[in-house]
Amino acid sequence: MASTQQLTRRIKTAQNISKTTKAMQMIAASKLKKAQDAALASRPYVEKLFVITGQLTKGIEKALLPVYMKKPKQKGKTLFVVIAPDKGLCGGLVTNLARELLRQSKADDFFLTIGKKIESPVARMTKNIVASFPFGTTSPTYNTIYPITKIIDEQFLSGKVDKVVLLSTHFINMFSQKPTITNLLPITPSEEDTNEKFQFQLFEPDLESILPDLLKRYMRMILFQEILESYLAEQSARMISMQNATNNAKEIIEELKLEYNKTRQAKITSEILDITGGMTATS
Amino acid sequence: MTLDIVTPEKIIFQGDVDEIYVNTADGEIGILPHHINLFTKLIPGELKLKLLGKEQYMAITDGFLEVNNNKVTILTDYAIHAEDIEVEKVMEARKKAEEILKKKESRITKQEFALAEAAFKRAVAELKVANHKHKRPMH
Structure with a gap:
């Protein structure tokens, strides 16, 4: 049995850990609230953009099809954009992402990583990393996606890859997050919103020159949405895993305290026995 | 007519206006009530609103403007009120x-x-x- 001194030290350690994890849990909870607000705030823009894109691209002639909507070739290569957090301590989120990536990708595909935590797993897997970006630890802003889309643009427009997919973690509920693949390029506007009639009488300058810009925004917005979603998933995963860590630490503290008291009692008992033994010996 | 100015991060403006002046790829345009339905591309610059004779200014970056039956929607990457x-x-x-x-x-x-x-x-x-x-x- 460990000495009481060792036990007090271990109790202290466990208490410190539980304090830290408790604080991290609370931080994650407040960030989670912000992440939910951010995801909600971007929705009006997305809805409007999707409706307009759907309307404008409906029934467009094949020859006029913008380069962003070209169908991929049979044997074309794919660019995987992997979105992960910068920081760990969020349960199995990063591991699940890496596993999904391994399952979905081929050896000669290309990769772009967002988030420090996924960099090394991808680097171990392949040499075809196009670029790596940090994810940041605060709520993602729209500005951060410009350089990322620029690189995706280059890869796609130069024909190096003819398909771009996003791999990110989706928020299912507080307790589960799921790695999910989303198609980014080529763009296939959703069909459901296109039932409304084509109602613009006037285009300035003209449809052909507006469409590429519109589709570029469409692409950016899908990426931004996925980044927001990942952030939301990250915070909820961290909150739950930190909550579990706090509970575990508390359990350990309980056990250690029990053991400490037992040891203490045993020590006192043995001391009393010693004293009474001494007394009977001298009398 | 109503105007919505929407950015990816939030809705910047929502409400009734009498006049809108904005920079498009082809030059500055003004939009008054009952404007023909229009879809156009915006360039970075100044946006002027008039409501009951009062003027309000905003700075916006690239984006799109849609006029649809007296409902104007501006989708832009970034917008900010003058103040x-x-x-x-x-x-x-x-x-x-x-x-x-x-x-x-x-x-x-x-x-x-x-x-x-x-x-x-x-x-x-x-x-x-x-x-x-x-x-x-x-x-």
């Missing part, structure tokens, strides 16, 4: 962008140039709008 513009910050941003733009061609990539140019245009637009702050009859 929210922090002049010192914008000046700083402009200076930074200028420095990058002045660099020799060989020492700067195309993307860097494009990003700096966009930042510069946005700063110029914001400064222009910020100047209206003082002579604004609203509030």
